Amino acid sequence: MNRAGMGWIGRLILLSVIGFAIAMPFLWMVTGSFKSRAEVDEGSIRLLPENPTADNYPILLNFKPDAHGNYLDLRFGRWYFNSFFMSLGITVLQVLTSAMAAYAFSRIQWRGRDKVFLLYLATMMIPGLVTMIPNFQIMVYLGLLNSYHGLILPAAFSAFGTFLLRQFMLSIPPSLDEAARIDGAGHWQIFWRVVMPLARPGLIALGIITFLGAYRSFFWPLIMLFDEQYYPLSVGMLSLDSSYGRQTELIMAATVLNVVPLIILFTACQKFLVKGLQLGGVKG
Amino acid sequence: MNKRFPQPAVFGFLLPNFLGFLVFTLLPIGLSLYMAFTNWSLRPQVGLEFVGLRNFQRLLGIRQVAAAPQIPAGWYILAGVVLLAGLVGYLWANVAHWAGTKIGGTVMAAVGVVTVSASAATAPSQGLILAGLIALVCGLASMLSGRSPHVAAQREGNAWRPGAGTIPALLVAAAALVLWRTNAAVWSAHAPRDERFWQYFYNTVYLMLGIPVSILGSLGLALLLSNALPTGSAGRRMGGAALCLLGGGVTLALMWLGGMPDLGVVGGLLWLMAALGLAFNVVSFRTIYYLPTFTAGVALMILWKAIYNTKTGPINVAIAALGDWLGFSWAGPNWLGSTAWAKPSLMIMGVWTAIGGTNMLLYLAALSNVPQDLLDAAEVDGAGRWARFRHVVWPQLAPTTFFISVMSIIGGLQGGFEQARVMTQGGPAGSTTTLSYYVYLKLFQDLDLGYASAISWILFAFIFVATILNWRFGKGLEVEL
Numbered sequence: 001m002n003r004a005g006m007g008w009i010g011r012l013i014l015l016s017v018i019g020f021a022i023a024m025p026f027l028w029m030v031t032g033s034f035k036s037r038a039e040v041d042e043g044s045i046r047l048l049p050e051n052p053t054a055d056n057y058p059i060l061l062n063f064k065p066d067a068h069g070n071y072l073d074l075r076f077g078r079w080y081f082n083s084f085f086m087s088l089g090i091t092v093l094q095v096l097t098s099a100m101a102a103y104a105f106s107r108i109q110w111r112g113r114d115k116v117f118l119l120y121l122a123t124m125m126i127p128g129l130v131t132m133i134p135n136f137q138i139m140v141y142l143g144l145l146n147s148y149h150g151l152i153l154p155a156a157f158s159a160f161g162t163f164l165l166r167q168f169m170l171s172i173p174p175s176l177d178e179a180a181r182i183d184g185a186g187h188w189q190i191f192w193r194v195v196m197p198l199a200r201p202g203l204i205a206l207g208i209i210t211f212l213g214a215y216r217s218f219f220w221p222l223i224m225l226f227d228e229q230y231y232p233l234s235v236g237m238l239s240l241d242s243s244y245g246r247q248t249e250l251i252m253a254a255t256v257l258n259v260v261p262l263i264i265l266f267t268a269c270q271k272f273l274v275k276g277l278q279l280g281g282v283k284g
Numbered sequence: 285m286n287k288r289f290p291q292p293a294v295f296g297f298l299l300p301n302f303l304g305f306l307v308f309t310l311l312p313i314g315l316s317l318y319m320a321f322t323n324w325s326l327r328p329q330v331g332l333e334f335v336g337l338r339n340f341q342r343l344l345g346i347r348q349v350a351a352a353p354q355i356p357a358g359w360y361i362l363a364g365v366v367l368l369a370g371l372v373g374y375l376w377a378n379v380a381h382w383a384g385t386k387i388g389g390t391v392m393a394a395v396g397v398v399t400v401s402a403s404a405a406t407a408p409s410q411g412l413i414l415a416g417l418i419a420l421v422c423g424l425a426s427m428l429s430g431r432s433p434h435v436a437a438q439r440e441g442n443a444w445r446p447g448a449g450t451i452p453a454l455l456v457a458a459a460a461l462v463l464w465r466t467n468a469a470v471w472s473a474h475a476p477r478d479e480r481f482w483q484y485f486y487n488t489v490y491l492m493l494g495i496p497v498s499i500l501g502s503l504g505l506a507l508l509l510s511n512a513l514p515t516g517s518a519g520r521r522m523g524g525a526a527l528c529l530l531g532g533g534v535t536l537a538l539m540w541l542g543g544m545p546d547l548g549v550v551g552g553l554l555w556l557m558a559a560l561g562l563a564f565n566v567v568s569f570r571t572i573y574y575l576p577t578f579t580a581g582v583a584l585m586i587l588w589k590a591i592y593n594t595k596t597g598p599i600n601v602a603i604a605a606l607g608d609w610l611g612f613s614w615a616g617p618n619w620l621g622s623t624a625w626a627k628p629s630l631m632i633m634g635v636w637t638a639i640g641g642t643n644m645l646l647y648l649a650a651l652s653n654v655p656q657d658l659l660d661a662a663e664v665d666g667a668g669r670w671a672r673f674r675h676v677v678w679p680q681l682a683p684t685t686f687f688i689s690v691m692s693i694i695g696g697l698q699g700g701f702e703q704a705r706v707m708t709q710g711g712p713a714g715s716t717t718t719l720s721y722y723v724y725l726k727l728f729q730d731l732d733l734g735y736a737s738a739i740s741w742i743l744f745a746f747i748f749v750a751t752i753l754n755w756r757f758g759k760g761l762e763v764e765l
């Protein structure tokens with residue numbers, strides 16, 4: 001490197017400029033959310049708001065009337081809650097059921113095990129679009145259309161999660177559960193006391209992937225929900241855009257509110273990120 | 285151990301997941317396959333009927349729109365003879381020595397497809413269909429089993445002889461040309477039964493052209509990030525960072541006082557990036573580059589919709605302002621609203637989202653696995669920067685590139701729904717409707733579950749073929765390089 005001399009300074013500048021270019025839309029989003037109604041309509045080139053106002057956030061959350069003196073006809077706060085409720089529900093259920101199934105596939109010997117696992121693997125190749133259509137029909141039959149159950153249940157079980165955790169559990173030495181068995185532990189105890197703690201990195205990775213996927217999910221909630229009160233943010237953003245799309249400052253504030261939880265999650269999970277998302281890359 | 289731990293435990297552990305798998309994965313797959321062969325509709329008045337292949341015929345079939353001219357039988361005979369000659373010559377060349385099979389095979393298979401579809405499109409001649417099918421099967425077989433010319437040349441210790449597979453393949457191509465010439469009139473007398481399907485298929489593939497750009501970009505960023513910044517001891521690093529922060533502060537203050545706060549913020553942020561880079565090295569850049577991928581979703585699409593806004597969006601405002609400054613009256617393109625710009629707009633957004641994402645991380649991981657001694661040896665041999673990259677690094681990255689490409693193609697084929705639904709409604713004039721959005725339209729405009737399922741299965745077929753082909757070629761790539 002020293003041979004390159006001061007070349008690294010050029011590289012630092014290049015990296016900084018690229019970083020700035022990538023961050024630019026975010027910057028515009030944040031400053032835009034503090035602009036006033038009038039200023040946005042002007043269409044000025046200015047990045048910073050001339051008369052900064054924080055009103056857009058309370059307006060969006062229905063704490064304040066908007067510039068025309070009306071409260072927005074939407075329930076942003078509720079959508080926020082729905083998104084978290086749905087994503088957390090899906091994450092907890094999916095990680096739990098996947099871990100249990102992975103235990104059955106990696107720790108217990110039974111006849112036909114590999115065949116059933118192969119079946120799981122084969123279904124991973126089928127695009128989600130294929131199962132989406134009949135799942136809609138199944139929701140009609142089960143009477144779960146337009147409900148939290150219908151949002152959460154289909155995503156609570158996943159072949160991918162089972163596959164991921166099985167691979168993870170296979171790398172945990174079997175001698176550990178042998179030892180636990182000799183001490184008189186049953187499967188349930190081995191699962192909770194031995195395998196689960198050791199599989200923690202895998203569980204966290206799957207948890208992040210699942211949470212992200214659920215928080216972003218759009219197609220499924222879009223087709224199966226009719227009531228605004230059940231909307232997650234992703235679908236809610238769509239109705240916000242169609243009713244108030246011309247009020248860019250509100251859209252920007254809503255986008256900020258959408259993205260902030262993800263950025264918090266991102267910083268909190270930095271450590272697991274690279275590994276987890278590489279695993280996620282297998283899913284595509 | 286099975287004796288002490290009875291199998292019933294399996295049920296306890298597997299049952300919750302398996303039930304869900306059964307109801308929400310297996311059953312839907314079966315049901316979807318069944319639906320694709322029915323007229324299953326959400327309209328209550330439509331009685332459920334099994335319609336066999338009708339959905340697929342409607343999707344892929346061709347209908348006559350004008351009187352089709354008759355084609356002299358001589359053309360068919362000529363095409364058949366040339367095709368047969370090519371086939372025989374090709375097989376003979378390959379029996380002699382196995383070079384060029386891969387290229388020849390690919391050409392062969394392609395010609396087979398053309399022949400079959402051409403003859404199916406015109407007055408179906410069973411002989412031609414048969415010839416095409418033979419070409420297709422032979423081509424696929426040698427494509428999958430054959431060695432690539434590079435490898436063959438290395439193994440046999442002689443230069444690659446293009447004659448082996450290529451000349452017969454050219455003959456076959458000539459046959460295809462003959463077919464095409466003869467059938468031009470016939471082709472124009474026919475049109476696809478579902479023209480929208482083909483248009484949307486084209487859109488899907490067109491939008492995927494952004495993929496190579498984003499993959500190359502990810503590779504470039506990974507290369508930039510793969511070397512740590514040699515900034516010296518912790519003390520010096522922090523000192524440098526503090527200096528950069530100071531520089532940023534001064535820039536911001538000066539610009540602000542000078543009445544240009546926007547430029548101050550931009551300059552200050554650039555200094556801040558450099559400061560972060562000095563303090564945390566490339567990790568900070570990796571984090572920033574990764575942000576668009578991590579936060580991707582409907583919200584960011586709506587953000588981009590605002591960015592592309594013709595009147596108030598920053599791009600067009602900047603173009604207009606630049607024009608003003610130079611004394612022109614410039615107006616930016618109508619980004620999402622014009623058929624010419626809608627696809628590029630979505631592609632630009634896609635590249636921005638993906639460039640610093642998972643692909644970059646995968647490349648970074650792969651780059652850190654390139655053995656240093658290989659690079660050193662190449663340098664000792666006098667290889668320059670580019671030569672080292674081309675002949676040492678790039679081959680080592682081949683499996684990663686292959687994996688990323690396969691995943692991107694699979695994702696791209698299924699993609700475009702959210703963009704279309706959120707940003708463009710598939711328009712203008714259907715120019716951003718992809719296959720996945722078409723499925724949605726069939727579901728909720730026409731309520732035609734059967735047809736929608738048929739589309740989704742065709743999509744699956746494309747994905748399946750892409751996976752298999754890439755897998756084969758990817759393997760070849762690894763050996764070849």
